[in-house]
Amino acid sequence: MTVLRQELESAEPERRFGSGWISGVLALVLAGLGLGAVLCLRYPEVLTVPEARNLYNVALIRLAVQVVLVGGFLLGILSIVLRRNKILGFTALGCILIATALGGSGAQDRLQLQSDVYLGLDWFLLNLIFTGIVFIPIERLLGKKEQPIFRYEWREDLLYFLISSLLVQVLTFLSLAPSLTILSHTDWGGLRRAVGSQPVILQFLEIMLLTDLVQYWVHRAFHRVSFLWKFHAIHHSAQSMDWLASSRMHLFEIVILRGSTVIPMYVLGFTESALYAYIVFVYFLAAFVHANLRVPLGWIDRWLVTPRFHHWHHGIEHEAIDVNFAVHFPFLDWLFGTYHLPADGRWPSGYGIEDHPIPRGFLRQFLYPLTPAREAVPVAFPPSEGNPVAASPPDQNS
Numbered sequence: 149m150t151v152l153r154q155e156l157e158s159a160e161p162e163r164r165f166g167s168g169w170i171s172g173v174l175a176l177v178l179a180g181l182g183l184g185a186v187l188c189l190r191y192p193e194v195l196t197v198p199e200a201r202n203l204y205n206v207a208l209i210r211l212a213v214q215v216v217l218v219g220g221f222l223l224g225i226l227s228i229v230l231r232r233n234k235i236l237g238f239t240a241l242g243c244i245l246i247a248t249a250l251g252g253s254g255a256q257d258r259l260q261l262q263s264d265v266y267l268g269l270d271w272f273l274l275n276l277i278f279t280g281i282v283f284i285p286i287e288r289l290l291g292k293k294e295q296p297i298f299r300y301e302w303r304e305d306l307l308y309f310l311i312s313s314l315l316v317q318v319l320t321f322l323s324l325a326p327s328l329t330i331l332s333h334t335d336w337g338g339l340r341r342a343v344g345s346q347p348v349i350l351q352f353l354e355i356m357l358l359t360d361l362v363q364y365w366v367h368r369a370f371h372r373v374s375f376l377w378k379f380h381a382i383h384h385s386a387q388s389m390d391w392l393a394s395s396r397m398h399l400f401e402i403v404i405l406r407g408s409t410v411i412p413m414y415v416l417g418f419t420e421s422a423l424y425a426y427i428v429f430v431y432f433l434a435a436f437v438h439a440n441l442r443v444p445l446g447w448i449d450r451w452l453v454t455p456r457f458h459h460w461h462h463g464i465e466h467e468a469i470d471v472n473f474a475v476h477f478p479f480l481d482w483l484f485g486t487y488h489l490p491a492d493g494r495w496p497s498g499y500g501i502e503d504h505p506i507p508r509g510f511l512r513q514f515l516y517p518l519t520p521a522r523e524a525v526p527v528a529f530p531p532s533e534g535n536p537v538a539a540s541p542p543d544q545n546s
């Protein structure tokens with residue numbers, strides 16, 4: 149595994165065009181996606197989301213799996229031919245072999261298992277495909293700073309992406325539970341009908357404003373209350389910013405954030421089309437504001453949350469502490485005195501928390517909020533990445 153990781157994280161000369169690195173990485177990605185899709189075809193009851201299952205065109209998916217596996221196989225062979233170290237190519241071929249042994253694109257679910265519990269493997273694969281297809285190429289073209297795809301801590305962030313997608317059932321249940329309780333104890337039929345009868349675009353804008361207002365204060369509480377900060381610190385421990393960094397979040401915080409978004413949307417009676425439009429929008433927005441993008445957005449920076457606005461929220465400098473809490477509208481920060489966007493167009497010089505006190509690894513980070521501070525394991529920044537000079541300590545409790 150270490151050799152495979154080192155190959156993926158190869159520095160520039162070793163990943164140049166013609167070195168077999170690009171074909172090897174593509175082969176590995178296609179093999180992973182193909183194997184995941186074959187597992188979903190074979191064990192749909194336990195690995196796919198029931199609501200999404202009914203929407204799939206299985207014949208089209210089988211064709212796509214076929215193309216992906218054949219493409220991955222050919223690229224794997226190409227990488228083996230071109231590259232001195234064969235591990236990328238052989239690992240890809242190994243995954244394709246397992247996928248084929250499980251039935252390949254023709255894999256049938258063996259039993260009609262009745263399962264009350266499922267993992268969202270399909271959800272993970274779709275998320276990864278769509279956000280990856282959108283953000284990886286534009287980050288290559290418009291990257292704010294030179295940063296490889298397999299940058300520092302990419303595996304941790306990918307694991308966060310995987311686990312939060314797989315646990316879609318339990319996270320959705322926990323997030324929805326408070327709204328369902330509120331709904332069962334209230335009788336806002338008139339208000340709900342009035343809200344739901346508005347044009348969808350108006351409902352969409354109202355959802356943006358309401359959720360931003362709620363999340364501004366929830367987010368601010370996560371910074372100011374020391375118990376909550378230990379959960380939120382996981383998100384702020386990201387030292388590299390890109391589309392994948394948005395998924396670095398403690399499961400407890402995911403439930404609280406989703407719950408606080410869903411409550412105003414769900415309880416007030418917004419229609420399903422407005423809700424789904426907002427959920428898709430906010431999903432891409434989360435990746436966008438974390439992305440490594442230097443997009444010249446001019447005056448838009450001041451009216452809508454952009455990568456530069458949110459990067460300042462993650463900045464390591466003293467001036468970046470406890471600023472820019474809004475998710476959609478920077479005017480909320482301006483209104484509540486936490487707005488920070490330097491007029492000279494500067495970006496933060498680095499990201500993370502001073503001294504990087506958060507331990508490495510998903511499990512240790514999961515337990516970190518419940519661990520006494522003295523037991524936290526400090527983490528050293530890799531010298532090759534050049535950790536920018538940190539300023540004063542974060543004053544989360546002030």
Ligand SMILES: [Zn+2]
Nearest residue numbers: 367371380461
């Ligand atoms: Zn924050």
Ligand SMILES: [Zn+2]
Nearest residue numbers: 383438458462
């Ligand atoms: Zn963030």
